[in-house]
Each structure stands twice: as structure tokens, then as C-alpha cells.
Amino acid sequence: MTWTWIAPLSRYDLKLIGRDRFLLLMFGFNFIMAALLRWLLPWAHQTLSSKGLLPSNSLPFSLADCYPLLMAYFSFFEGAVIAGIIFGFMLLDEKDETTLQALLVTPVPIQHYLLYRIGLSYLAALAFIWVMYLGIGLVPLAPGPLLLLSLGGALTAPLVLLFFALAAENKVQGFAMSKFTGIAGWVILFGWFVPEPWQWLLGVFPPFWISQAYWLYLVQSPHWWLCLLPGFGLQLLLTVGLLWCFQQQVYQNS
Structure with missing residues (x-):
């Protein structure tokens, strides 16, 4: 079985995205969010600091101290989630139109077709993560660790x-x-404030391991890469x- 069907299908996908305003908005959302956060977070930090709100007597940390948390959430998690939503909605279109059932009687194996969809979502997630991380640009990261963390984060x-395909x-x-996927990401936000060893219990949410590896790298822990192993393994x-x-x-359903 050859994979010559990929090229025409890719052209069809581009046309489909070009006709769907929601999908176009989701593609542009990464650039818009990165640009806004690059400006908004430093402004919010200066404003809160000047007014004595962060840090304060009750909250002894500044917003800048939380930049690693926000970078992990918006880049490694939300960047991948947006890619998953885009291609999940494309798959829902095909599911609603019984396109997938029709594939069962074509020379294209359904397994190959789904792997194609999964592969596209993964590559898009890699690109979105880099756009978000480098676009926000508040916490510098060497290319090597950024690549490894992106490869793990994109698995989301x-x-x-x-x-989406199963539940909708x-x-x-x-x-x-x-909305549920956004709420699930709160585990990462919550995990930043949970002390060890309780923090490790949040590893039941596989994307959390990628954020944890990122945080450990920033504090120069030599074992940061070990968190990538369950991050990759569980998500795969x-x-x-x-x-x-x-x-x-x-x-x-066929």
C-alpha cells in the first residue's frame, strides 16, 4: 500500500481550513495570544508590583516569579491543545458526514488515515509550541531543551x-x-503551588510531566530529563x- 493519497488529501485539508472561519481563528489565535502575553504579562507585573499587590504581605511572590508556570501552561500545554482542537474538529466533520465509514471500502486503510491525522496534529502542535514560547519570550531556553520539551508537549x-473523536x-x-480540555489544564496551574512530594501525584495527568521537566530544568536540576520519560511514555x-x-x-458504526 502506497501513501500517494497524502498529497491530494493535504490539499483538501488546506481548502477545508481556508473555508472554516473557526479553524482559521484557531490558527491565528496562537500568534495573537503570544503577542498579547509578551506585552501584557510584564505590564501586569509592573502594575501589581507598584501597587504592592504582588508581592504583598499575604502573597510573598511576584507575577514574574510565576512566569515559568505561565510559559509551561500557555506554550507546552495550550499550544498542543489548540492543534488537537483544530484537527479534532476536522475529524468530527468527517465523522458527522460518515466519511470515515466510507473509507472502509476504499484502498486507504483506516489505520493509515488516522495516523495521518494524528501526525498532522503533532506537527502542528510542535509549530504552535515554538510560536507560543518564542513569541512570549519571557523565559529564555536553550534550543536543545526546548526541542525535547516541545516533542513531549506536542504529544498532547x-x-x-x-x-474529541470518541466523546463527541x-x-x-x-x-x-x-471547555473540558481547558479545565483539565488547571492541573498544571495547580501543580505549581503544590509542595513535593505531593506534587508528583499530579503525574496521573500525563501532560503535567512535561511542565514538571521544564520547571526542574529552569532550577538546574540534573534529573529534569527523567520527567520526560513518563511524559512521553504515558501520552504515547x-x-x-x-x-x-x-x-x-x-x-x-459502519
């Missing part, structure tokens, strides 16, 4: 895509599910499991 995109039947339900295992479940769903 296929999880979001497959979650159409775009209306997909919009509701998108979940992706394989969700992919298998979705394939079974497609076959059952």
Missing part, C-alpha cells in the same frame, strides 16, 4: 484529537468538550489506546 495534541458526535458537542500509551478504541467505534 493527538490525545485531544482522539478525545458533532461540532456542537465538540465545543462543549473543548494513551494515544495508542484511544486510537484502538476509536477504530473499533468506526467499525461498529
Whole structure:
């Protein structure tokens, strides 16, 4: 089986995105958010500091102290989530129009097609993460660690895509599910303030490991890369499991 179908399908995807205002907005959202946060966060830090709100007697830290938290959340998590939402909505379109069932009687194996979708979401997530991190630019990071962290963070995109595909039947339900993905990311925000060893319990949420590896790198821990192992492993295992479940769903509905 050759993969010659990828080129025409990619052209079709570009046309589909170009016609969908929501998908175009999501693509542009990364650039808009990065530009806003690059200006807004330093302004908020100066304002809160000058008014004695952060730091204060009750909150002995400044907003600048939380930059690593915000960079991890918006770059490594939200960057990947946005990519997963974009390609998840494209898959929901195909699910709603029974395109996936039609693929079962074509020479294109459904497994190859889904791997194509997953691969695109992963590559888009890599690009979005770099756009967000370098665009916000508040915490410098060497290219090597940034690449490793991005490779791990981007694995969240296929999880979001497959979650949408399994849990939603159409775009209306997909919009509701998108709120859940945002709430799930609160684990990362919450984890910043949880002391060790309790902080490690939040590793049940696989994307948290990527943020934890990032934070450990910033404090020059020699073991930061060890957090990448469960970050990669758990997300890959979940992706394989969700992919298998979705394939079974497609076959059952055919």
C-alpha cells in the first residue's frame, strides 16, 4: 500500500481550513495570544508590583516569579491543545458526514488515515509550541531543551484529537468538550503551588510531566530529563489506546 493519497488529501485539508472561519481563528489565535502575553504579562507585573499587590504581605511572590508556570501552561500545554482542537474538529466533520465509514471500502486503510491525522496534529502542535514560547519570550531556553520539551508537549495534541473523536458526535458537542480540555489544564496551574512530594501525584495527568521537566530544568536540576520519560511514555500509551478504541467505534458504526 502506497501513501500517494497524502498529497491530494493535504490539499483538501488546506481548502477545508481556508473555508472554516473557526479553524482559521484557531490558527491565528496562537500568534495573537503570544503577542498579547509578551506585552501584557510584564505590564501586569509592573502594575501589581507598584501597587504592592504582588508581592504583598499575604502573597510573598511576584507575577514574574510565576512566569515559568505561565510559559509551561500557555506554550507546552495550550499550544498542543489548540492543534488537537483544530484537527479534532476536522475529524468530527468527517465523522458527522460518515466519511470515515466510507473509507472502509476504499484502498486507504483506516489505520493509515488516522495516523495521518494524528501526525498532522503533532506537527502542528510542535509549530504552535515554538510560536507560543518564542513569541512570549519571557523565559529564555536553550534550543536543545526546548526541542525535547516541545516533542513531549506536542504529544498532547493527538490525545485531544482522539478525545474529541470518541466523546463527541458533532461540532456542537465538540465545543462543549473543548471547555473540558481547558479545565483539565488547571492541573498544571495547580501543580505549581503544590509542595513535593505531593506534587508528583499530579503525574496521573500525563501532560503535567512535561511542565514538571521544564520547571526542574529552569532550577538546574540534573534529573529534569527523567520527567520526560513518563511524559512521553504515558501520552504515547494513551494515544495508542484511544486510537484502538476509536477504530473499533468506526467499525461498529459502519
